[in-house]
Amino acid sequence: MANHVAAIHALKGKLRLSDDDYRVLLHQLTGHTSSKDCSAAQQQQVRDHMQRLAERMGVADAGRRARFQESYKQATPRERKVWAIWKDMGRRGMVQHATGQALDSFVYRQTGMSALRFCTPAQQDSVIEALKLWQRRGHEVR
Numbered sequence: 388m389a390n391h392v393a394a395i396h397a398l399k400g401k402l403r404l405s406d407d408d409y410r411v412l413l414h415q416l417t418g419h420t421s422s423k424d425c426s427a428a429q430q431q432q433v434r435d436h437m438q439r440l441a442e443r444m445g446v447a448d449a450g451r452r453a454r455f456q457e458s459y460k461q462a463t464p465r466e467r468k469v470w471a472i473w474k475d476m477g478r479r480g481m482v483q484h485a486t487g488q489a490l491d492s493f494v495y496r497q498t499g500m501s502a503l504r505f506c507t508p509a510q511q512d513s514v515i516e517a518l519k520l521w522q523r524r525g526h527e528v529r
Contacts, residue, residue, distance in 0.1 A: 391430035392422050398437040401446045412437075465511040466503055469494075472518045481521065 399409050410420045416436060417429040425433065441447035459467070469490070477485020491502045497517050498510040506514065 391427065391434050394434050395422050395430065395437060398434070398441055398447070401441050402437065402444065462504075463508075463511075465508060465515065469503055469511065469514055469518065472515065472522065476518065476522060481525070 414420050416433050417425050419425050473490050474485055476482045494503045494514055495501055497514050498506055500506045
């Protein structure tokens with residue numbers, strides 16, 4: 388579970404909300420005056436609302452999740468398939484670092500291209516097949 392309470396309080400500081408203003412905002416959104424009394428869904432709602440306020444005021448960037456969602460929308464189906472296989476291999480312990488940077492390093496070794504988004508569809512297919520073969524071998528990182 389994400390640590391919404393810590394993020395909410397960090398956003399409270401960025402927005403320079405007084406304690407009274409913060410509690411009024413919290414009460415309007417959830418009916419509670421303390422973020423610890425809120426359910427996880429309510430905490431997420433408060434966090435998202437405060438993040439949008441901070442972005443609108445220019446005191447916070449869009450955040451990692453928003454940047455990922457934007458890049459995911461622009462990705463081709465082949466790129467999404469590569470990401471899905473890579474993340475699955477990370478969950479299984481087959482790759483030490485299931486990050487985008489590690490994936491780009493793997494793509495560079497396979498194709499000579501610096502990132503997956505620069506690969507042609509044929510190169511992306513070869514990356515997919517290489518990942519599938521690696522999955523079938525099933526070696527875990529030691």
